[in-house]
Each structure stands twice: as structure tokens, then as C-alpha cells.
Amino acid sequence: MKFTREDIDTEExxxxxxxxxxxxxxxxxxxxxxxxxxxxxxxxxxVEATVVAATAKLRARQIDGGFGMRFTADGESIAWGNAGIGLRNAIAPPLVIESDDAGLHWTEVTLGAAYEGPPGLVHGGICALVMDHLLGTTASSIEPRFTGTLTLRYRRGTPLGPLRAEARIDRNEGRKTIVVGTLSDDLGVTVEAEGIFIGPATQN
Amino acid sequence: MKFTREDIDTEExxxxxxxxxxxxxxxxxxxxxxxxxxxxxxxxxxVEATVVAATAKLRARQIDGGFGMRFTADGESIAWGNAGIGLRNAIAPPLVIESDDAGLHWTEVTLGAAYEGPPGLVHGGICALVMDHLLGTTASSIEPRFTGTLTLRYRRGTPLGPLRAEARIDRNEGRKTIVVGTLSDDLGVTVEAEGIFIGPATQN
Known part of the structure; x- marks a missing residue:
């Protein structure tokens, strides 16, 4: 996998x-x-012609392939190409994930027209993207883990607009970490999620 | 939900x-x-200034909120804002879903840098978006159905690049339709998916 160390300081x-x-x-x-x-x-x-010309300017010098994952000399991660949280990825809402000392992880995000599935509702796959990313971050809060199984229960449609997702580690079973979470609008839970995450050593 | 009929012909x-x-x-x-x-x-x-100016031009006249779902007088659907398949949605790859007479549904799609999660791999949530959309379309091939539960088993990382997803109805149980599918690269299956879909009449 493409892990790159960038020798840059905080100021840069x-x-x-x-x-x-x-x-x-x-x-x-x-x-x-x-x-x-x-x-x-x-x-x-x-506008189309303008966008094509602007893109050509950006492409005058560019990296091959995806952004990958980079780290500063201090070990800070730079996941700027990531589809969930990437600072440089316009597909990402971007999610900003917070956590407290008790292990609760959450994100508050407003999803607009670009995330629509059924009319006026968030696409079920976008709900899955939010929950996959949040649960994965929660599972990896101690050491890196990969998604084994993700289960999503759609209780009702998730309206476009302001949403909150929460997750916490439910239990550990050997090298498996089970994380549970919810996606909610201001009327309550719309999607329940459970993820089974596995440490790299046991991955097939 | 925002269903709109557009009185336009095929030419328009x-x-x-x-x-x-x-x-x-x-x-x-x-x-x-x-x-x-x-x-x-x-x-x-x-480029930033150019993009801001171009966006302002587009916003001079625009609809409120999401695109919704529109239909032509002939009943053809126009899901152009959809995050999975939308012709006007730059987040959508867009997926183009095909099917045969035996009920197999599939899509072939190349996912680039914008869909990255772990370095060089497709974001797990983007895999979920592809499978949610494909399985939902498969379940709704006879009449509209909504996702009840979606389970994704990540067998290994899905590389950025050309991918193929397939799905078919496994069985019906009352008003539930169970759909199974896979996401694959040229070396085989990377993600297995199962969805339980429910007709609108039985939704909570």
C-alpha cells in the first residue's frame, strides 16, 4: 500500500x-x-469549457494514481484523498470525526443534493459510507483495523440535511473488534450499523 | 417524496x-x-477563483434542494441527481446498470483517485454504495422496494481500477426480497453483499 512520509513541519x-x-x-x-x-x-x-480549461491547468503537474496515505515526520496522517474525510476530495462531505475519553466517536454532517438517493432522502449507499468510515475509525482508535463485515439496518429514510452519526466499541473477541453505531436526524435513528473489524495480522 | 412529471418528449x-x-x-x-x-x-x-465564478454563474437560476426523481410523460425515470447513477451528479461514478432475461444485474465501473480509502484501495463505503445501488435496482426490477438490511463481507481490499459488480434475486419471503451480489476485480471477489428489501407497504 502507498504510505508516504512527507518531511514537512506543522507550518508547511x-x-x-x-x-x-x-x-x-x-x-x-x-x-x-x-x-x-x-x-x-x-x-x-x-461553464463546461471553463471547467475543462481549469482542469487542464491542474493536470499540468500531477501525481500518478490516488493520493495514498501520507504521514508527517511527527506521525500526523494526511488522508487528503480519502472519499470519507479527504480535505482534497470533493466527493467527501468531508466527515470530521470527534471522540471523547469514554470512547464515543461521532460526526455531525449536513448532506445536500449531491448525496441524494430516493427523492429528498440520502442515498442508502452514502449512509453506508458515513457509517463505514465512522465505525472503522472507532475500531482503529487503538490500532489499525480493517472492515470484515458491515451490517446496516435501514429503519426509515434519512432526510437530506443535518445529521449526526455515533459509534462505540461494543466488545472485543480475540482479534475481532465489534463496533456499533447509529445515524440520526433530529427525529431519531434512521440507520443502525454494526461492524466487525479485524487486525491486519489475521486478514486473509 | 419529490416525484415530478416532466412533460418532455424523447428528443428534449x-x-x-x-x-x-x-x-x-x-x-x-x-x-x-x-x-x-x-x-x-x-x-x-x-483555478479556485475560476471555479467560484463558474459556480456563481450556474447558481443564477437553480432549483431548491435536491434534484428529486422525475418522470417523462412516457414513464421514463430521470434520476439525474442520484449519488449512484446520476447523469448530473459528479459524485456518482456514474454506475450504468445492465441486466439480462435471467434476472442477472451487473455494472462495470472504473473507480479512480476520488474513491480511495486505504492507499490504492477503494473506500469500503464506496464499495457499499456500489452494492447498495446495484442490489436495490435488482430488488426493484419488478416493483419498487426499499433497503431493509444490507450486509457486506469484505474478503480483501478492492483495488482502484476496473471493477465488476453482479447481483441477482436469491429468494422472496412474503414481502421481503433477498438479493445477493459480489464486487470483483480481475483476480476475483473482493466483497460479498446480501440485501433484504421490503415493499413500501410494509415499511415502518
């Missing part, structure tokens, strides 16, 4: 965050506008 | 497809370049 990391964060936020906003726009055909064509 | 539908498809493809390409670019700060800033 902050500089890059301030550089790439706003670009990615602008692209996220463009993704949303592309779905919702009703402007005339001429404007659509003009 | 084709015109819109040819208008919005290329715009969205350009935005997808920009999402990828945003992750992978290594150009200088000045170019990044310039």
Missing part, C-alpha cells in the same frame, strides 16, 4: 491545508450547482 | 442529456485533478 502542513481546503470547497460547491442549475444552455456550455 | 430528453452529461463529466474530471494536482500555489488560487 497548515500552509497546504489553507491552499487545498478552499479549492476543494469550491469544487464541492460546483458539484452541487451542477445538479441544481437551471440556467440557459449557452451558460452551461461556457 | 436527449437534448438535455447531451447538455448536462458533458458538463458533469468535466466536473468529475476536475474532482480527480483537485486531488492529484501538484501545480504551484498561484495556479491553484487562480
Amino acid at each position: 502542513l497548515d500552509r497546504r491545508r489553507a491552499l487545498y481546503g478552499p479549492l476543494t470547497a469550491a469544487v464541492r460547491d460546483l458539484v452541487d450547482a451542477t445538479i441544481r442549475t437551471e440556467v440557459d444552455e449557452a451558460v452551461i456550455r461556457e | 430528453l436527449d437534448r438535455r442529456r447531451a447538455l448536462y452529461g458533458p458538463l458533469t463529466a468535466a466536473v468529475r474530471d476536475l474532482v480527480d485533478a483537485t486531488i492529484r494536482t501538484e501545480v504551484d500555489e498561484a495556479v491553484i488560487r487562480e
Whole structure:
């Protein structure tokens, strides 16, 4: 797997965050506008040409393949290409995962038009993306673990808008860690999730 | 839920497809370049300003909220905002789902940098998005059904690149339809999925 060490200090990391964060936020906003726009055909064509030209400028120098996972000399991870949390990934909402001393992990996120499945509702697969990422982070809070099995119970539709997901380790069984969690809107739980996570040593 | 009938004919539908498809493809390409670019700060800033201005042009006239689900007078569905298959959604790969007379449903898709989780591998939640959408479409091939439970077994990491997902109805139990499927790379199965789908009438 592509783990890269970047010999940069905190100041340089902050500089890059301030550089790439706003670009990615602008692209996220463009993704949303592309779905919702009703402007005339001429404007659509003009914007398309603009986007193609802008992309060519970015591609003048670029890495091969995915961003991979990078670490600073201090061991801080830079998962900026990640589809769940990536600072440079406009597909990622991005999720910001918090935790407390009791082991509860949670994220609060507002999902808009780009995450729609059934009309007005979050796509079931996007609910799965949020829960997979949150449960995986929870399982890996002590040491890295990979998803073995993920089970999602959809209790009702999850409306687009502000949501909260929570997770905690339920129990450990040998090298397996079982994590449970929920996705909720302000009326309560919409999706229940359970994940079985496995340490790398026992992975097939 | 937001179901809208659009009084447009096939010709107008084709015109819109040819208008919005290329715009969205350009935005997808920009999402990828945003992750992978290594150009200088000045170019990044310039592209950011260009994207912000382009987005403002698109937002001059736009719908409120999500795209919803629309139908033509002929009953053809227009799920263009959908996070799995949406023609206007740059988050969607987009999936193109095919089926045969025997009930097999499949999709072939190439997932790049924007879908990364662990280095070089597809994010587990993106695997879930693909399988949720494919299994849901398979379950709904006769009448609409909603996901009750989705279980994903991750057998090994799914590499970024060309993938194939397949699904078929395993059995019906009353109003429940059980669908099974797999996600595979050219070396074989990476993820197994099982979904229990429920007709709207029995949903809570």
C-alpha cells in the first residue's frame, strides 16, 4: 500500500491545508450547482469549457494514481484523498470525526443534493459510507483495523440535511473488534450499523 | 417524496442529456485533478477563483434542494441527481446498470483517485454504495422496494481500477426480497453483499 512520509513541519502542513481546503470547497460547491442549475444552455456550455480549461491547468503537474496515505515526520496522517474525510476530495462531505475519553466517536454532517438517493432522502449507499468510515475509525482508535463485515439496518429514510452519526466499541473477541453505531436526524435513528473489524495480522 | 412529471418528449430528453452529461463529466474530471494536482500555489488560487465564478454563474437560476426523481410523460425515470447513477451528479461514478432475461444485474465501473480509502484501495463505503445501488435496482426490477438490511463481507481490499459488480434475486419471503451480489476485480471477489428489501407497504 502507498504510505508516504512527507518531511514537512506543522507550518508547511497548515500552509497546504489553507491552499487545498478552499479549492476543494469550491469544487464541492460546483458539484452541487451542477445538479441544481437551471440556467440557459449557452451558460452551461461556457461553464463546461471553463471547467475543462481549469482542469487542464491542474493536470499540468500531477501525481500518478490516488493520493495514498501520507504521514508527517511527527506521525500526523494526511488522508487528503480519502472519499470519507479527504480535505482534497470533493466527493467527501468531508466527515470530521470527534471522540471523547469514554470512547464515543461521532460526526455531525449536513448532506445536500449531491448525496441524494430516493427523492429528498440520502442515498442508502452514502449512509453506508458515513457509517463505514465512522465505525472503522472507532475500531482503529487503538490500532489499525480493517472492515470484515458491515451490517446496516435501514429503519426509515434519512432526510437530506443535518445529521449526526455515533459509534462505540461494543466488545472485543480475540482479534475481532465489534463496533456499533447509529445515524440520526433530529427525529431519531434512521440507520443502525454494526461492524466487525479485524487486525491486519489475521486478514486473509 | 419529490416525484415530478416532466412533460418532455424523447428528443428534449436527449437534448438535455447531451447538455448536462458533458458538463458533469468535466466536473468529475476536475474532482480527480483537485486531488492529484501538484501545480504551484498561484495556479491553484487562480483555478479556485475560476471555479467560484463558474459556480456563481450556474447558481443564477437553480432549483431548491435536491434534484428529486422525475418522470417523462412516457414513464421514463430521470434520476439525474442520484449519488449512484446520476447523469448530473459528479459524485456518482456514474454506475450504468445492465441486466439480462435471467434476472442477472451487473455494472462495470472504473473507480479512480476520488474513491480511495486505504492507499490504492477503494473506500469500503464506496464499495457499499456500489452494492447498495446495484442490489436495490435488482430488488426493484419488478416493483419498487426499499433497503431493509444490507450486509457486506469484505474478503480483501478492492483495488482502484476496473471493477465488476453482479447481483441477482436469491429468494422472496412474503414481502421481503433477498438479493445477493459480489464486487470483483480481475483476480476475483473482493466483497460479498446480501440485501433484504421490503415493499413500501410494509415499511415502518
